[in-house]
Amino acid sequence: MAKHNIGYFFREGMSNMFSHGFMSFAAIGITVACLLIMGTFSLVAVNADAQLKTLESENEVLAFVNEDYTEDQAKGLQSELENLSNVASVQYISKEDAMASFQAQYPDEQMFQNNLKPEIFRDRYAVHLKDLHLTKETVAALKDVEGIDDVNAYEEISNGFITVRNIATVVCVALILILFVVSIFIISNTIKLTTFDRREEIAIMRMVGATNGFIRWPFVYEGFMLGLLGAVISFFLQWALYEAVARGVATNDTLQLIHIVSFEQLWVPVAAVFGGTGILIGVGGSLSAIRKFLKA
Amino acid sequence: MAKHNIGYFFREGMSNMFSHGFMSFAAIGITVACLLIMGTFSLVAVNADAQLKTLESENEVLAFVNEDYTEDQAKGLQSELENLSNVASVQYISKEDAMASFQAQYPDEQMFQNNLKPEIFRDRYAVHLKDLHLTKETVAALKDVEGIDDVNAYEEISNGFITVRNIATVVCVALILILFVVSIFIISNTIKLTTFDRREEIAIMRMVGATNGFIRWPFVYEGFMLGLLGAVISFFLQWALYEAVARGVATNDTLQLIHIVSFEQLWVPVAAVFGGTGILIGVGGSLSAIRKFLKA
Amino acid sequence: MIRLTDVEMEYENGTDAIRGITLNIADGEFVFLVGPSGSGKSTIINLLTGELIPSAGRIMVNGFAVSTISGKQLPLMRRTLGVIFQDFRLIEKKTVYDNLSFVMRAVGASPKEIRKRIPYVLELVGLKDKALCHPTELSGGEQQRVAIARALVNNPTTIIADEPTGNLDPDRSLELMRLLIRINELGATVVIVTHEKELVNRFEKRVVTIDGGKIISDQIGGYVGGTIHG
């Protein structure tokens, strides 16, 4: 390809974009709309996932120590518990601590505040698991430990929790996939429509002896520019939107608790996905749109 | 308008739709995609809302009776509490009942099962509120009642709950609105693109003396048919999707608890919204697309 | 009746296509409009049909003041005209038959009238067996004849033709001219833009010659200019 051709293709692609003003506007607008919807859902999903991970890590299993064990004997179990597979960490909670936290939970039952004695509680370990899916197996392993009388696994709770999280993940991934497919469908159709009235132009180029490669390049450039422009606009809109929401959450009394992942941590993948998707769709749409005119 | 013209317009609109095969296909496909996305979100939101309403109704405030009151005296407060504004219902819970439910909550603390006496609990009322927003005021009113010592309002909980629900509602409504606007944008652009290569046809009709009304009708019919077809296809796809998800939820062990609103309760508004939106967009898009060709 | 009074036309890009033309054509007249390429002939046609609005001057066509016509009146005026365009302007997606039925519909003809009239008109231009073809399946001359048929189909009182024989062989050109003369003898006004000196010279009709947006001659018979045949 001669050097002056590259510039020509580029200028041709650009000028096509502008001379098909309305068409280009529609294609870019639709790209932006689709990317924004996809992006917003993905970001909500990322945040929800981060939130859920935090909650999950707080989930614990209680292992009660035999009532006949002394405090020292009870403490002695720690290393044995820690060595079990799937146990992330264990924390010893004495009778006294258990009572204190129990009392804190029931400030309104006056009697609990004065009449309770630590002796009615048992020593216990709060056990954090690595993988909640294996709760059942780990509970069995904990129960097999000499000196552990009973395990409160909250099994239904953690099971339910995992299910909810799994469903949330599946729903999010499904929605994003659907939106992705829909976006590609919409954008490539738009580009096809915009190139539809160019078949004449292509026919003339073919008639005067232009090669298919030569005919293709301006369209590729045009698709590239359309996709890139759509991606860039979407990226900045997405950024602005994200920051606005994040600020809203941060200044709201109740919502402060929600930890919003900062955009700095996210912008690289967001930019990459937007750019990649935009360009892919733009170039792919253009190529598929002119393919049939190049055949005959 | 002469009788034979109505048939003509209709046939013309239909035949236009078929002769612009690819264009029509694109417009319908995009309508379906947009309606489905909008519909799915709306239906998820409706179900979430129903779910939240159920949870909300279970939310209660505990009003503790003075320890010196006898059981009869305590029961005597019921009508007074019921008469407070914003109180939906009150349920008397005796010391014994309170202990029983407390014990049921802590099956693992062996000592609670044997050593507790009802006397350490207080008589109480479970108070259901009409409007959770007014919790604060109602708590104050409850406290003012002679014989009520203390109120456990779970104020933070219900506050947080309301906030979460409000946010969920706002997010859903915002998403649906955005999707709606995006859908209209996409579909009307598509229809504009599809009518773009008809300007010639319109010019000829004008040149031979057709009135603007005459020129407009086939386009209106075409837009109507496109929108309606898109709506009908979307409706049935939405239905199938909904039933599939509902069946999935019903047969899943954990998810059974979630109450899915049956499609029978929803199909009328779904059909109405889909049909209305589809036709509105189709006809509106067509009209706006040909408007500029009719001007000059 | 066609009456142009001091008409001027300057296009948006500054081209002065018509520079002051006054021209009267009575009902039932037959007029050739000739002149070199770019002299303003098609511009005059477009002014008559109301497609262009003159920069100055007054235009009356069949009782309508075209230069100031309202949107409601314009279609009524156009129904009195049958126009053959230089570039045919056929609808590629419709068959020949539908290209014709479509313009009959547009002015409110009944299906019965349409079924009767179209075969007759296609017969006139010699395209009876091409009724179900699309314009892309026709030769250049055949397309031109479809354009002619379309101009005749609504039985207009005035026929305006821009180069109706540019793509026709001499036999067909002569045939078409004879047809237009017959229609003229039945009462229609006919205005024909043409380069074909042969045709113009063959019939003793009024010839208006334009050059540079002005009328340079208006006489009966004889093509003005065109050195090769001079």
Add this chain to the structure above:
Amino acid sequence: MIRLTDVEMEYENGTDAIRGITLNIADGEFVFLVGPSGSGKSTIINLLTGELIPSAGRIMVNGFAVSTISGKQLPLMRRTLGVIFQDFRLIEKKTVYDNLSFVMRAVGASPKEIRKRIPYVLELVGLKDKALCHPTELSGGEQQRVAIARALVNNPTTIIADEPTGNLDPDRSLELMRLLIRINELGATVVIVTHEKELVNRFEKRVVTIDGGKIISDQIGGYVGGTIHG
């Protein structure tokens, strides 16, 4: 060199446009192709350019076997041709200048060559001051001259013209013919489809007459058929 051997062409809709044509045109020849509307002239042109594939027979153009040409060879063959289409086929969104520069680009001309060649060619067809107009801003004859300029701009060895004078006045037609004859004298092969009996008769060139998809006459000078001028 153009060689058609027993060529037949039946369109998809069953129209038998060409029914066995054998025709040789040597390099440097000047040939008029005449015949009534719908006789198959444009079909022959489209067969020569490779736009249509013959149903039967063999076609050679400038050393390429067009009837069996590969996708890679087709552009190379077409670069040897300059074609003027009956319906012009200009790109409405590009100016006259860009309509020409675009086809020079397409065959790999440098910007410098383009800047030199286009004004020269526009001068030849008399459109120098319309370079920046869009085709919609031109008269029919001016559009036809842009189509002619485009066919000349790449300096082809063979020029094929389908009704190049259909929209031109007699003076311009004669001028164009003289231009094509000059180009022919410089070595190019020229094939012209036309109805203009005057022009055909004026030059003593080879005239091939087609009717009903067959060659009915092949002689030097003299338009065959066309009773009005007979």
